[in-house]
Amino acid sequence: MSKLEAFIKAGKNESLVVGPVERYLITKSKKSGNSHRWGLYPSEICKTDWCPRQSYYRLSDEPFEEPTTTRSRFPLDKIFAEGNESGRRWQNWLWEMKVLWGEWECLFCKNRWMDNSPDQCPFCRVEGKELLRYKEIPLEDKEHIIVGHADGGLGEFGVLVENKTVGKGTIRIEEPDLLKTHTYQVNNKTVYDLESIWKELRRPFASHMKQGQIYLHMRSEANPEVLFDERIVFVYDFKQDQTTKEFVVRYNPKIIEDILSSCLDIKQSLELKQPPSRPIWASVDNSTCKGCVYMKTCWDINDENIGTITSSNTSKGRTRARKTTPTRATPIQVPEITLELNGLDGHGSDELIRPTNSIHKLLRGPTRSI
Numbered sequence: 001m002s003k004l005e006a007f008i009k010a011g012k013n014e015s016l017v018v019g020p021v022e023r024y025l026i027t028k029s030k031k032s033g034n035s036h037r038w039g040l041y042p043s044e045i046c047k048t049d050w051c052p053r054q055s056y057y058r059l060s061d062e063p064f065e066e067p068t069t070t071r072s073r074f075p076l077d078k079i080f081a082e083g084n085e086s087g088r089r090w091q092n093w094l095w096e097m098k099v100l101w102g103e104w105e106c107l108f109c110k111n112r113w114m115d116n117s118p119d120q121c122p123f124c125r126v127e128g129k130e131l132l133r134y135k136e137i138p139l140e141d142k143e144h145i146i147v148g149h150a151d152g153g154l155g156e157f158g159v160l161v162e163n164k165t166v167g168k169g170t171i172r173i174e175e176p177d178l179l180k181t182h183t184y185q186v187n188n189k190t191v192y193d194l195e196s197i198w199k200e201l202r203r204p205f206a207s208h209m210k211q212g213q214i215y216l217h218m219r220s221e222a223n224p225e226v227l228f229d230e231r232i233v234f235v236y237d238f239k240q241d242q243t244t245k246e247f248v249v250r251y252n253p254k255i256i257e258d259i260l261s262s263c264l265d266i267k268q269s270l271e272l273k274q275p276p277s278r279p280i281w282a283s284v285d286n287s288t289c290k291g292c293v294y295m296k297t298c299w300d301i302n303d304e305n306i307g308t309i310t311s312s313n314t315s316k317g318r319t320r321a322r323k324t325t326p327t328r329a330t331p332i333q334v335p336e337i338t339l340e341l342n343g344l345d346g347h348g349s350d351e352l353i354r355p356t357n358s359i360h361k362l363l364r365g366p367t368r369s370i
């Protein structure tokens, strides 16, 4: 379904709130389509179905077309919006506690600067939280052309913070097999035992883990003024009952070796103006390919033969392609996690999950100058 069709369909919805909001989100995503910084995004390259060729097309400004899939983006948009809202809450609390470090913007004079939980703009001296906006921690790695933002950081302790909300949608995206094994049929109804999944969760989901490792990899290049050490704190909020879990993860470059090497491949492909080869899982019937805005270009499909692929199309795609490491072929690695229970300077507990309130203990831990 094209964006236009989705827009019209949303308009036919007789609802007073849901229909108009759905239309608003479609318009908003259209307007903001090109507003992001140029580069590879950590959330993009850490997905289990990441396609380097798709990233290449995006970075080359290849014209795109709406995917052939009819799936609505609305549920996904709501998951993202909920995640953003939850992240804002944690950022606000850490700001009020005077421990949140990162980039700030003054809404009055529009200046931006790096600081630890300010309550005043250092340029125009305007005061008050309502006139300052937290812009998170900008990160970048020029060598691998990656740009992104970490949700937050505790500057005094030198750790990054990432917040994620966990619900059925998140688990379906991150660990579909885990959701399947906790799905039951009871009286002809499908029941998801999300509580058991949550209870048994001992580490961040694989793509979150990789995203955190990318942030740690980029932590000092973009922010040399703060000595970030090798830890990132994941704060997971369970949507079902609003309980929280915290995982402290150490830097382990092995986890992202393949991703970084694929980033270099894309960089080289951009220089050579030749797309990297398709991942080995790719096909015209693959759901990721079907939802890809570059499907027609990638498979050289025209409107008449959409959904089919001819041998000449196949060979054309392949001769243009250069060999790269197929990302999907790499098994998801389950990294070792070290969690600390007694403040930031302690090490070595085998306990995998820190109690919910331990972030407060962590914040009361010993300070160190930066």
Ligand code: SF4
Pocket: 051, 053, 054, 057, 278, 279, 282, 283, 288, 289, 290, 292, 293, 294, 295, 298, 299
């Ligand atoms: S159609 Fe498939 S292989 Fe081609 S760029 Fe898109 S996701 Fe990659």
Ligand SMILES: [Zn+2]
Pocket: 106, 107, 108, 109, 110, 111, 121, 122, 123, 124, 125, 126
């Ligand atoms: Zn100002």
